[in-house]
Amino acid sequence: MNTGSDFFNIDSLLTEDELMVRDTMRSFVDREVLPVIEEANRENRFPMDLPKKMAELGVFGPTLPGEYGGGDANYVIYGLMMQELERGDSGIRSFASVQTSLVMYPIFRYGTEEQKRRWLPALASAESIGCFGLTEPDHGSDPGGMVTRAVRDGDSFVLNGAKMWITNGTIADVAVVWAKLDGEVRGFLVEKGTPGFTAPEMKGKHSLRASVTSELVFQDCRIPAENILPGAKGLKAPLSCLTQARYGISWGAIGAATACYETALDYAKTRTQFDRPIASFQLVQQKLTFMETEITKARLLSLHLGRLQDQQKATFYHVSMAKRNNVDIALQIARMARDVLGANGILDEYPVMRHMNNLESVRTYEGTHDIHTLIIGQAITGIAAYT
Amino acid sequence: MNIFVCVSHVPDTTTKVQVGEDGKSIDPSGVTWILNPYDEYAVEAALQLKEAREGEVTVVCFGPDAVKETIRKGLAMGADKGLHIKSDQPRDSFGTAKALAETLKDREADVIFCGRQSIDYDGWQMAGLLGEMLDLPSVTVASKLEIKEDGSIEAEREIEGGMETVVSKLPAVISAQKGLNDPRYPKLQGIMQAKRKPIEDVEPSPYKNRVEVLEMSKPPVKSAGKIVGEGPDAVKELVKLLHEEAKVI
Numbered sequence: 001m002n003t004g005s006d007f008f009n010i011d012s013l014l015t016e017d018e019l020m021v022r023d024t025m026r027s028f029v030d031r032e033v034l035p036v037i038e039e040a041n042r043e044n045r046f047p048m049d050l051p052k053k054m055a056e057l058g059v060f061g062p063t064l065p066g067e068y069g070g071g072d073a074n075y076v077i078y079g080l081m082m083q084e085l086e087r088g089d090s091g092i093r094s095f096a097s098v099q100t101s102l103v104m105y106p107i108f109r110y111g112t113e114e115q116k117r118r119w120l121p122a123l124a125s126a127e128s129i130g131c132f133g134l135t136e137p138d139h140g141s142d143p144g145g146m147v148t149r150a151v152r153d154g155d156s157f158v159l160n161g162a163k164m165w166i167t168n169g170t171i172a173d174v175a176v177v178w179a180k181l182d183g184e185v186r187g188f189l190v191e192k193g194t195p196g197f198t199a200p201e202m203k204g205k206h207s208l209r210a211s212v213t214s215e216l217v218f219q220d221c222r223i224p225a226e227n228i229l230p231g232a233k234g235l236k237a238p239l240s241c242l243t244q245a246r247y248g249i250s251w252g253a254i255g256a257a258t259a260c261y262e263t264a265l266d267y268a269k270t271r272t273q274f275d276r277p278i279a280s281f282q283l284v285q286q287k288l289t290f291m292e293t294e295i296t297k298a299r300l301l302s303l304h305l306g307r308l309q310d311q312q313k314a315t316f317y318h319v320s321m322a323k324r325n326n327v328d329i330a331l332q333i334a335r336m337a338r339d340v341l342g343a344n345g346i347l348d349e350y351p352v353m354r355h356m357n358n359l360e361s362v363r364t365y366e367g368t369h370d371i372h373t374l375i376i377g378q379a380i381t382g383i384a385a386y387t
Numbered sequence: 388m389n390i391f392v393c394v395s396h397v398p399d400t401t402t403k404v405q406v407g408e409d410g411k412s413i414d415p416s417g418v419t420w421i422l423n424p425y426d427e428y429a430v431e432a433a434l435q436l437k438e439a440r441e442g443e444v445t446v447v448c449f450g451p452d453a454v455k456e457t458i459r460k461g462l463a464m465g466a467d468k469g470l471h472i473k474s475d476q477p478r479d480s481f482g483t484a485k486a487l488a489e490t491l492k493d494r495e496a497d498v499i500f501c502g503r504q505s506i507d508y509d510g511w512q513m514a515g516l517l518g519e520m521l522d523l524p525s526v527t528v529a530s531k532l533e534i535k536e537d538g539s540i541e542a543e544r545e546i547e548g549g550m551e552t553v554v555s556k557l558p559a560v561i562s563a564q565k566g567l568n569d570p571r572y573p574k575l576q577g578i579m580q581a582k583r584k585p586i587e588d589v590e591p592s593p594y595k596n597r598v599e600v601l602e603m604s605k606p607p608v609k610s611a612g613k614i615v616g617e618g619p620d621a622v623k624e625l626v627k628l629l630h631e632e633a634k635v636i
């Protein structure tokens with residue numbers, strides 16, 4: 001088993017169950033993800049047999065109550081799961097983030113009892129797959145400007161509009177779709193196969209190739225009135241889901257960074273040039289030191305965030321800081337690791353360039369790096385700089 | 388069915404084990420401990436049997452308090468109860484088997500599983516010793532197992548160059564080999580429930596080790612290989628070196 005980097009003995013801050021979950025996920029990723037991921041990535045294909053296996057371990061909805069198929073676990077456990085999944089691939093972690101934080105969470109928090117009973121156990125067991133449609137072709141960082149509309153018509157709502165960049169869209173059985181109803185952002189559950197709803201896959205990605213990304217198109221798509229999420233009113237509802245997902249991403253980035261760092265460390269110790277291992281050169285050691293230090297700091301940041309979250313003291317701007325920092329250092333580490341591996345760094349024999357390319361998406365989605373800068377800036381100064 | 392699984396708490400296979408200061412034990416600092424990999428097959432076999440026949444699975448471990456972690460791993464996989472034979476004194480294989488046998492003897496076990504070997508001290512003795520001490524048949528290194536309705540078992544064992552099929556009555560002691568099954572991962576729900584499952588503590592009767600460890604040492608560091616040449620021309624040189632330097636021919 002790959003024991004991972006623990007330079008600062010941060011494991012001593014984790015409980016026995018947290019460690020057991022982390023180690024179980026670690027061996028799951030070693031055995032089930034790493035052997036298939038390069039090929040899936042090359043073929044631009046999501047490994048469809050993984051969700052059921054992940055569900056067996058309790059990856060979907062880990063913090064939700066057991067009666068809905070959840071695991072009654074804390075947020076640190078959810079974070080550790082995302083960390084280990086992303087040590088495998090950001091696309092696999094994205095699948096889990098979407099299912100848990102962007103689909104199960106809004107149904108749990110804003111849905112009716114009937115919606116919860118119908119969807120949560122099915123999503124937890126991966127019998128059903130979900131997606132989350134907020135971003136539109138012309139509204140990314142500014143989702144409040146969305147143009148997708150819902151209109152009430154008797155016992156139905158009729159949706160018109162289009163979403164873009166939607167993870168899992170094509171393979172989803174249920175889409176959580178955000179649209180304006182009488183000028184207010186509301187959430188709707190749209191089932192696969194509903195007339196007027198299509199979800200074509202987007203092609204040509206250089207990043208997150210082992211993840212499905214789609215458009216969602218609604219043309220006079222009629223859904224039953226009971227498919228509205230009654231509790232979700234206003235933009236703060238989808239933003240609350242994003243805060244959940246970003247929390248997990250802050251942990252996930254540590255996993256991708258760790259995979260790159262360990263590959264670089266191993267390579268540097270065995271690759272010789274000028275009759276010495278390249279790890280003996282100061283410039284290489286400087287890179288490795290940076291990686292180890294930044295991973296250590298990122299782990300402490302996410303772990304503290306997780307403890308705050310478990311005490312209900314974490315805010316969206318804490319989450320922004322962790323997402324922004326951890327994805328940023330992960331991408332820097334991936335690029336540096338690519339450099340340490342020289343020409344070998346560009347080959348898919350090593351995971352580094354795959355992680356590097358993936359992290360470009362992770363830096364943009366769930367609030368771009370710069371938008372998080374502005375969220376933190378607003379929290380510090382009290383002045384919003386993004387409008 | 389009343390099913391017991393004897394497990395051991397061993398250093399992770401990727402841990403770089405160091406010899407301790409006394410020169411006769413391993414240095415536990417920095418070691419990550421795991422459920423012995425062969426015992427994972429044993430736990431899985433026990434759980435499958437329970438699922439097919441109903442009953443109860445108890446995970447048993449001899450050792451200091453730290454082994455509770457490994458017992459809980461078995462509970463997280465799905466076992467019902469733990470049994471911890473507490474002792475801070477390390478024992479030889481015979482002593483460990485004695486502690487297990489005296490604990491299990493009056494508990495009306497239908498099956499006792501263990502791994503074929505524990506990957507720390509590699510004794511390979513537990514199933515045989517337990518069978519003798521409890522006066523039960525023991526089937527070792529089982530890579531296939533079928534438990535029949537009439538209470539008999541049929542097992543396949545790997546033997547030198549082939550397979551052997553054996554039958555036995557229950558109760559019996561069975562040691563698990565790789566390939567017996569595909570051990571399940573502990574589910575999150577299982578890990579969360581494990582904390583609430585009971586672990587009974589028992590004290591073993593005193594024992595004095597029959598085998599004394601005099602010294603532990605790491606294998607000599609392998610020196611780099613040597614390439615003596617290429618093609619048929621190198622054979623002469625190789626033969627000479629094997630004869631004169633390595634003194635093996």
Ligand SMILES: Cc1cc2nc3c(=O)[nH]c(=O)nc-3n(C[C@H](O)[C@H](O)[C@H](O)COP(=O)(O)OP(=O)(O)OC[C@H]3O[C@@H](n4cnc5c(N)ncnc54)[C@H](O)[C@@H]3O)c2cc1C
Binds near residue numbers: 139142368369
């Ligand atoms: C692989 C992938 C999967 C995705 N999955 C989903 C999904 O499942 N569901 C979903 O709804 N969305 C998803 N997204 C969309 C993602 O959330 C958006 O791409 C993201 O919000 C950014 O929007 P945009 O791409 O339109 O960029 P834009 O908003 O156009 O931003 C372009 C640049 O301008 C900068 N910028 C914008 N506004 C400001 C400002 N006020 N001040 C300073 N700089 C600014 C940004 O930081 C960025 O650098 C996904 C994206 C990707 C790449």
